[in-house]
Amino acid sequence: MADYVREKLETLASIRPVRTARDDYEAFWASMSAIRGELAGRGKRTEADPDLPAVRAFRVELDGWGRTPVRAWFLLPPPPARPPYPCLVVAHGYTGSKGEPEQYAAWLLRGYAVMAYDVRGQGGETGNRAGADYGAVKGWITQGILDKDTCYYKAIVLDTLQAIDWVAAQPEIDANRIAMMGGSQGGGLTLLAAAFHPRVAAAVADIPNMCQMDFGIFHSTGSLAEAAEFVNRHPEHLDRVLATLSYLDAVNCADRIRCPILVSVGLKDTICWPETIFAVFNGIASDRKEIVTFPFAGHFIPPGHGRTVHAFLKRHVPALV
Numbered sequence: 001m002a003d004y005v006r007e008k009l010e011t012l013a014s015i016r017p018v019r020t021a022r023d024d025y026e027a028f029w030a031s032m033s034a035i036r037g038e039l040a041g042r043g044k045r046t047e048a049d050p051d052l053p054a055v056r057a058f059r060v061e062l063d064g065w066g067r068t069p070v071r072a073w074f075l076l077p078p079p080p081a082r083p084p085y086p087c088l089v090v091a092h093g094y095t096g097s098k099g100e101p102e103q104y105a106a107w108l109l110r111g112y113a114v115m116a117y118d119v120r121g122q123g124g125e126t127g128n129r130a131g132a133d134y135g136a137v138k139g140w141i142t143q144g145i146l147d148k149d150t151c152y153y154k155a156i157v158l159d160t161l162q163a164i165d166w167v168a169a170q171p172e173i174d175a176n177r178i179a180m181m182g183g184s185q186g187g188g189l190t191l192l193a194a195a196f197h198p199r200v201a202a203a204v205a206d207i208p209n210m211c212q213m214d215f216g217i218f219h220s221t222g223s224l225a226e227a228a229e230f231v232n233r234h235p236e237h238l239d240r241v242l243a244t245l246s247y248l249d250a251v252n253c254a255d256r257i258r259c260p261i262l263v264s265v266g267l268k269d270t271i272c273w274p275e276t277i278f279a280v281f282n283g284i285a286s287d288r289k290e291i292v293t294f295p296f297a298g299h300f301i302p303p304g305h306g307r308t309v310h311a312f313l314k315r316h317v318p319a320l321v
Helices: 001-015 025-039 100-107 152-168 183-198 213-219 226-231 235-247 274-283 306-314
Strands: 045-048 056-064 070-075 084-093 113-117 173-183 199-208 261-266 290-293
Touching: 001 274, 025 152, 025 183, 025 235, 045 070, 045 274, 056 113, 056 152, 070 100, 070 152, 070 235, 084 152, 084 183, 100 113, 113 152, 152 173, 152 183, 173 183, 173 235, 173 306, 183 199, 199 306, 213 235, 213 274, 226 235, 261 274, 261 306, 290 306
Parallel strands: 084 113, 084 173, 173 199, 199 261, 261 290
Antiparallel strands: 045 056, 056 070, 070 113
């Protein structure tokens, strides 16, 4: 068995990214940068009671793309941590939400501020006003999937960049110590943020989605199965769907990731297949990249991984406690 696992890891380590970027990829991301500039990190915060001793909490409403207010928590750690604080921007997994302040207590006690935002339209307090002009199948990701300029992934990536811009402007935060982190869907958003937002000083992408999505649409049992079902109903649109996904696929921007980054992968994962994650990881340009493999894990993060993440963050965005 040990030999099989070793051979499996050697095979995965040899995977090369298969880039799917279209000719206007750079123009698309130039337009994304322009939209980010227009949104300008605008948002407002209102103090809330987190029922956590000495923790200050704020409800945040970001001005999201397409006139959508994006709700978030902004949490400041208790003493002996002192400002300016490093901040973790946290993106949740598919169908989830930003949750409640207490679920971030471990990070707050370690001296980190936290910005946790809803991925629009899913299980939190945030809707989606961007709209779509074509039908979708069950779930969210096929909304607007026939056009890169209307697709759901574009919206949630812009929300992510907006969250980082907002945090970087807060007086309590050290804008040079912002880390992006998330799992599954949140891991995919983390990869794109690390590639395209200059304020991301470190990143943690656990079992990330949005990797080598042309492979994923044919194999994944998770959210990309929605795209597969859309094409099953509308086979004439396969090429358009694959084209749309390519603009938001981490495989096409891995070479832009130069910050320290920690990635994790489950070798039995059939939602975010290890082949897709290694394709992206192997293409990451950073010389401070690390990958943690869970040989017998599916699409979940085993207990104890949080300590590995903390050790990584302590090296690259330390809290001054």
